[in-house]
Amino acid sequence: MKIWIDLDNSPHVLFFKPIIERLEREQIETVLTVRCFSQTEELAARHGLRYCVIGRHSNPLHFTTRVAATLHRAGQLAKFVRQHQPDVAVSHGSRALVLAAWTLGIPSMTLYDYEFVSARIFNKLSKRVLAPKIIAQDRLAAQGLDPRKFTSYPGLKEETYIYDFHPDPAILQELGLDPNRLIITVRPQANWAHYHDPQSETLFRALIERLRRQRDAQVIIVPRTQSQRAELVAQYHLAEAPFKVLERAVDGLSLMWYSDAVFSGGGTMVREAALLGVNVYSTFAGKLGAGDQQLASEGKLKLVLEPGAFGQIVFSKRKASPQFKPDERSKTREFIYRQIVDFVKAHVSEAGVPVAV
Numbered sequence: 001m002k003i004w005i006d007l008d009n010s011p012h013v014l015f016f017k018p019i020i021e022r023l024e025r026e027q028i029e030t031v032l033t034v035r036c037f038s039q040t041e042e043l044a045a046r047h048g049l050r051y052c053v054i055g056r057h058s059n060p061l062h063f064t065t066r067v068a069a070t071l072h073r074a075g076q077l078a079k080f081v082r083q084h085q086p087d088v089a090v091s092h093g094s095r096a097l098v099l100a101a102w103t104l105g106i107p108s109m110t111l112y113d114y115e116f117v118s119a120r121i122f123n124k125l126s127k128r129v130l131a132p133k134i135i136a137q138d139r140l141a142a143q144g145l146d147p148r149k150f151t152s153y154p155g156l157k158e159e160t161y162i163y164d165f166h167p168d169p170a171i172l173q174e175l176g177l178d179p180n181r182l183i184i185t186v187r188p189q190a191n192w193a194h195y196h197d198p199q200s201e202t203l204f205r206a207l208i209e210r211l212r213r214q215r216d217a218q219v220i221i222v223p224r225t226q227s228q229r230a231e232l233v234a235q236y237h238l239a240e241a242p243f244k245v246l247e248r249a250v251d252g253l254s255l256m257w258y259s260d261a262v263f264s265g266g267g268t269m270v271r272e273a274a275l276l277g278v279n280v281y282s283t284f285a286g287k288l289g290a291g292d293q294q295l296a297s298e299g300k301l302k303l304v305l306e307p308g309a310f311g312q313i314v315f316s317k318r319k320a321s322p323q324f325k326p327d328e329r330s331k332t333r334e335f336i337y338r339q340i341v342d343f344v345k346a347h348v349s350e351a352g353v354p355v356a357v
Contacts, residue, residue: 002029004086008094011268013043031084038224042249074099088344107347113157115139116287134290155332158271167257182217189265199285206307221245274300
C-alpha cells in the first residue's frame with residue numbers, strides 16, 4: 001500500500017509527522033510532497049521527513065491568479081506523482097493535491113478544521129472528508145458536503161501531536177533570550193488568505209504600538225513568509241528593540257512554552273498555545289471557527305476584538321511554566337490514523353489487490 005501526502009502549509013508538518021512515522025512502521029509506504037511556503041520546507045527538514053518540493057507560493061492577491069497558481073501546482077504534482085502510483089492521496093486542505101489526484105483518478109481524503117474556509121473543491125472532488133466533531137454539520141453541508149463522504153473526528157487537529165511535546169530550553173540560547181525578562185511571541189495575520197479581514201491589520205498595528213512601549217520585553221515576531229518579514233520590518237519599523245523578527249523556522253512550540261504571552265492572527269498557533277496552557281490572545285478578526293470558540297469559552301484563549309483592548313493588558317513574568325499532563329492523550333490521532341489506513345485498505349481492495357485487515 002502506498003499513500004501520497006502533500007504538506008501544503010507549515011502546520012501540516014507537525015500534524016502529519018507522527019502519522020507518517022506510524023504508517024512507515026506498519027509497512028505502509030508514503031510519498032511526501034511539500035510546497036515551498038511559510039517555512040514548510042524548513043520544518044519538514046528540521047523534523048527529518050523525506051520529501052520532494054513541488055511548487056511554491058506566489059502570494060497572488062486576486063481570485064483568478066490564485067486559481068491559476070493552484071492549477072499550475074496541481075499540474076506539477078500530477079507530473080511528479082504519476083510515476084509513483086500511490087493508491088490514495090491525503091492532505092489537510094491542499095487544493096492542488098485534490099485537483100491532481102482527481103485528474104489522475106487517485107482517491108483523495110481531505111481534512112480541514114476551519115468551517116469558513118472555501119471548501120467546495122474538497123467537498124466535491126474528495127472521496128472522504130474529515131473535520132472536527134465540534135463543527136456544525138449544517139455549516140459543512142452549506143458548502144456542498146455530501147454527508148455520505150463525511151466523518152467527524154474527536155478533539156482538535158493540534159491534539160494529534162501536542163501531547164508528545166517536551167519543551168527544549170535550547171530555544172532561549174538559539175534566539176538570545178533572557179528568561180528573566182518578559183518574552184512575548186507574536187504571529188502576524190495571513191493577509192493573503194481568502195478569509196482575511198482587514199480589521200486584523202488594524203489590531204496588529206495597535207498591538208505593535210502597545211508592545212513598543214513595553215521596553216522591558218523581548219518581542220519575537222514570527223512572520224509567515226520572507227516577503228512578509230520584509231514588509232513588517234519596513235512598515236512597522238521593527239528593526240530595533242524590543243522587537244526581533246525571525247529569519248528562519250524555529251521550534252515554535254518551545255518558543256511559546258517559554259513565552260509569557262502569545263499573540264497570533266489566527267489558527268494553529270493560537271490553539272497550540274491554548275492547549276499548552278500558555279497565556280494566549282487571538283487577534284484574528286475573521287469569522288471565528290468552532291475550535292477557537294470552544295477554547296475561548298473554556299477560558300484557555302483570550303479574544304482581542306478592538307484595538308483599545310491592548311491598553312488593558314498588563315504583562316508579567318510567569319511564576320511557573322504552564323502545565324499539561326502528557327498522559328491525558330485525546331483519541332484524535334488514533335482516530336485519524338485509523339481513518340487513513342481504512343481509506344487506503346478499502347481502495348486497494350476495490351482495485352482487486354488482497355489486503356490484510
